[in-house]
Amino acid sequence: MEEKKCFTSSAIEIRPLYTEARRITEKPGEFPFTRGIQRDMYRGRLWTMRQYAGFSTAEESNQRYHYLLQQGTTGLSVAFDLPTQIGYDSDHELSEGEVGKVGVAIDSLQDMEILFEGIELQKITTSMTINATASILLAMYIALAKKQGADLRQISGTIQNDILKEYAARGTYIYPPKASMRIITDIFEYCSREVPKWNTISISGYHIREAGSTAVQELAFTLSNGKAYLNAALAKGLDINVFAKRLSFFFNCHNNFFEEIAKFRAARRMWAKMTRDLGATDEKAQMLRFHTQTGGSTLTAQQPMNNIVRVTNQAMAAVLGGTQSLHTNGYDEALSLPTEAAAKIALRTQQLIAYESGVADTADPLAGSYFVETLTDEIECAAQLYIDKIDIMGGSVAAIENRYMQNEIAAAAYNYQLEIEDGGRVIVGVNRFAQTEEVFTDTLQIDESIRSIQIEKIKRLKEGRNSVEVASALDRLKTAAESSDNLMPFILSAVEVYCTLGEISDVLRTVFGEH
Template sequence: MPDKKIYTDSAIEIKELYTPSDVPAGSRQEMPGQFPFTRGVQEDMYRGKLWTMRQYAGFSTAEESNKRYHYLLSQGVMGLSVAFDLPTQIGYDSDHALAEGEVGKVGVAIDSIEDMQTLFSGIQLEEVSTSMTINATAYILLSFYVALAKKQGADLKKITGTIQNDILKEYAARGTYIYPPQPSMRIITDIFEYCSKDLPKWNTISISGYHIREAGSTAVQEIAFTLSNGKAYVKAALEKGLDINVFGRRLSFFFNSHNNLFEEIAKFRAARRMWANIMKELGATDPKAMMLRFHSQTGGSTLTAQQPQNNIARVTVQTLAAVLGGTQSLHTNGFDEALSLPTEEAARIALRTQQIVAFESGAADTVDPLAGSYYVEALTSEIEQKAYELIATIDAMGGAVSAIEEGFIQDAIARSSYDYQRKVESGEKIIVGVNKFQSKEKDTTPVFKIDDSIRQVQSQKLAQLRNNRDPAKCDQVLQYLSDKATSGENIMPTVIEAVEHKCTLGEIADTLREVFGEYR
């Protein structure tokens, strides 16, 4: 009987048996906490400090999201992760005509410094690490955060957290962009420059493979396209004259964790090794500037609306993959997220999944537990090789920006997505409860709903804000912002000044729309 051929979604053939001859010689000498960091960025990894357990949350108004944050903190969350609604992500105030039907739906609505203050009411920013999933308007949300920290009397040198701030993957996979690629890259390097001086512990970007994977890429494509985007950001910062050993220390990454346990673990290990070598080639000499530190989230696109409780098992496998792969922080999805935003119960179970893996599974007891596995070491190297081949293709096109402008990355993701769906529909790939082991029982999972009246509440807040501010001062500072955007000066200090004078998110975004235009 011929040997059955098995492949990962990245088209890597899995052998029936792995032996010492499959292990690349160099991997036997690698140690955690040392270049190229295949085995982890810290010598002791979770024996010294567990990964940060975040739960991505944000919905409705700042008041409602604040309640959820306090609940999550009371349940053992170590860091906050903010989800913003679509109007906030693309630079429209809640009372804008294009915001209708979207306010507070997929995240929290933040229009002004006053909303930001409400969002973090009772939470000292100096004492909590906050991740904000925001891209095109990252410069504004970071300014709100800085202005609030100053208002709280916090030492900006101690403020920790991350803004996603990864615009390239928006053009390739997600769509919440505003400005064309070149001015968007300029804003990102302004943030790098500002934070290196004023907010030294802040992660200035979270270069994201998560959304690339959610759009349908394979594991190999996820790291190849993400690291290519990372190279583009580094080169843009170098062209601005920034020091790679300074800004390189504050670069972070955001990856997806899917169901193929071993491919995901190998993906994380390969990505660390690749980034260390890429940064070395680009001129980094400080080991900390070569470390790939990453946040991970379990795979939203893997969750099923059919038999949603099965998603608890999927999230558990994905949690193990992230932890065994050496993540620095993790968000676990609620089992009901194929149906709606997570209920409080689903959010608690998702957090408990992390805590069980941390304290009961033994996965955190030793560094890189699967190191030396013939299978894992061989798979790590094969993923690395295939990802480098893709990166070489992108480099030959002139880099990630050119590859996106030519549609290469988008087309590759679309082809992989189509191929995956074809395999599911044909039954070649089994999804439990979807194309096999179905159930005729009617699902009764409760869903979390957001009321459309949120827009009216936010609009009333905006009207009150505009009545209680100095309109002449707002006009003046927005003109200053326009001037700095035009002249090429760093815009961040002026954006912070604008939010302190109660300029709204939409007003600031529109000011730069007038200077840079919009990407279509």
């Protein structure tokens, strides 16, 4: 009888038995940080428990944030609707049918004020999943913090601000790559001076994985993008020992338990070496800090309660892999945005792992496992082959322009789907153990009237603001965009006089064009 062969999602063969591995000598908190970035890891401080939330209007999302804070979440994570992500106000004709659907609609500083009403920004950390318009949303957040009287040098959080993966995997870009990179490095420079605790980019493998990549591709393409941002900031004359401390990463955690753990361990080691080779000498500039979200694309509409088990498995892998921050998906997210009940059980999943499982009691508890150490090395080796190939092409921007990353992701997604359809990959409740479905009705419904509400808000805003100040702020922004000036002070000034997100984006469109 022929021996069965097993493979990870990245086609790395798994042996029946592991009897040796390369001996690991470093400790947690030491270069190259394979075993974690802190010496005592979660004994000293648990990971931040975030729940990604945002839907409908700022008023409704504000209610959800207060609910999550009452349930014990330790950091907020904001989802924005599609028009906000691509620089259109809710009253734009292209916004029809999308306002408030996949996140909250934010048209102006007024909406941001409502979104965080009753929440002191200096006392929480906030992650904002926003890319093409990240500079505008960050400016709104800073403007609100100023209005609250916060010390800007103490406010903390993260903007995703990772445009390269948008071109490669997700699609919510506005401007051409070079203009986008200019905006991103302007944010690096501005925040290093004015908001030093803010993480200025969350380099995202999450969406690369959601688009269908393998674990190795997710790692390789994400680190290649990270390298492109490092090089862009260095070309602008920024100090890598300063700006690299404010870079963070955002990874996906899928179902293959040990592959995911090994991926995270390999990521830290590879990034440490990459930053060192580019001149980083400060250990904190060499550390890969990352947020993890459980795999949205792994959730099934069939038998949705099974997703609680999937999310638990993925969350445990993320913790054993050493994440600094974690979002667990709601069991109903294959059907709709999560209900309060789904969001609560997702948060309780993290709390149970943290306080009842014992996995947080020691740093890197799987270190020394023959299997885990070997798999970590194999994933590093496979990812490095991709990175070397991308370097030969001229880096991530060139690889994206040549559609290399996009084609590799598409091929992996196609192969994954074929495996499901031919039964080689089992999805419980889908291609095995299926059953006649009962209709699952407890889903979150977004009212179609939201766009009308937002349009009326914009109308009242424009009637009540100082039109001379608005025109002047937009003119100054246009002039700055045509020069090499840092754009952030001009965007902040525009936000503070209640220019809308769409107005600011349109000014930049006239200068940079669209991709």
